Amino acid sequence: MDYTPIPAAGLPPVRVNLYSDTQTKPTPAMKAAMMDAEVGDEQMGLDPTTNALQDRMAALMGKQAALFLPSGTMCNQIAIATHCRPGDEVLAHETAHILTSEGGGCAAIAGAQITGLKGARGQYDAATLRAAIRAKNRNAPPQTLVEVEQTANSGGGAVWSVERLNEIAAIAHENGMATHMDGARLMNAVVASGVAVADMVAGFDSLWLDFTKGLGTGVGAVLVGSREFIGTAWRWKQRMGGAMRQSGMLAAGCLHALDHHIDRLAEDHANAAGLVRGLAQVEGIVPEPAETNLVFFSTEATGLTAAAFANAARQHGVAFSTNGRYRVRACLHLGVTAADVETALQVSRQVVASAPR
Secondary structure, eight states: OOOOOOOOTTSOOOSEEOSOGGGOOOOHHHHHHHHTOOOOOGGGTOOHHHHHHHHHHHHHHTOSEEEEESOHHHHHHHHHHHHOOTTOEEEEETTOHHHHSSTTHIIIIIOOEEEEEOOGGGOOOHHHHHHHOOOOOTTSOOEEEEEEESSBTTTTSBOOOHHHHHHHHHHHHHTTOEEEEEOTTHHHHHHHHOOOHHHHTTTOSEEEEESSSTTOOSSOEEEEEOHHHHHHHHHHHHHTTOOOSSTHHHHHHHHHHHHHSSTTHHHHHHHHHHHHHHHTTSTTOEEOOOSSSEEEEEOGGGTOOHHHHHHHHHHTTEEOEEOSSSEEEEEOOTTOOHHHHHHHHHHHHHHHHTSOO
């Protein structure tokens, strides 16, 4: 995922930030909750706000225990290191974040390898998973873990159905493998599908939820699983420098997000749908379907590369990211309004109209 950084030097301020939903900032109400948080030493189990967040997340996901961590990537890497041993194999989609966007962490930290599975919109099906599972033999790496990403980022924010998730988990467990869900945008999937989060993740031995994307906190993700799994994960948290002290100030922002920022994700989905409808009217731009808050579109027919389009839009104060030579990504989030979508569409029309033919 070759997301280009937002250029800044000599350019106008960003008016509409569609670069990523990680660009969200804590709201004034969230900041107030963070300032009022009761805190203590997290490593000693004495931070009441962090403990409250972990307890709430475990209950929400229908699991036994939870662990507050600084980032989603750390959640993924700790989960893989907890499930796997050096030399083990992980099965995941070929565009999965753990394979394309975590600096080779799976190999560097856990010593495990990832085999990428094919499938449309960032998802593989049961037949593809079954075909990738081989009979155990001493010449091949042990297949230890099956991973899914909800929603599928490179798949355009596509939502795995609960039926397919349950089928994937059942196949993994039948073959003695553990299951892990990258839940970076899990609540987007919940809001879009109407499926309760505990039902959606029931078949997964571990999963995590990111609070720094659509939920709008500045820092934080929570990993959940069994008590034994979280107990081992704590040691990895210590090893990787993820243990904190008075983390309750950060945890309070996450608790505020659970109370106030989940239902409003539907606004982001509506804005994404509006952006797709508008882009489809711009000559040469071909948008992909948007199921949640992510919008991908091709610029190939305009004669512009994705980078050229994004750079030109940035000249007008609209920030996009790129995902390939002709694929542009836009992320809708609580910092983007319906009026901002109209501004982005106006700029997109201008950029295409000015493109050399």
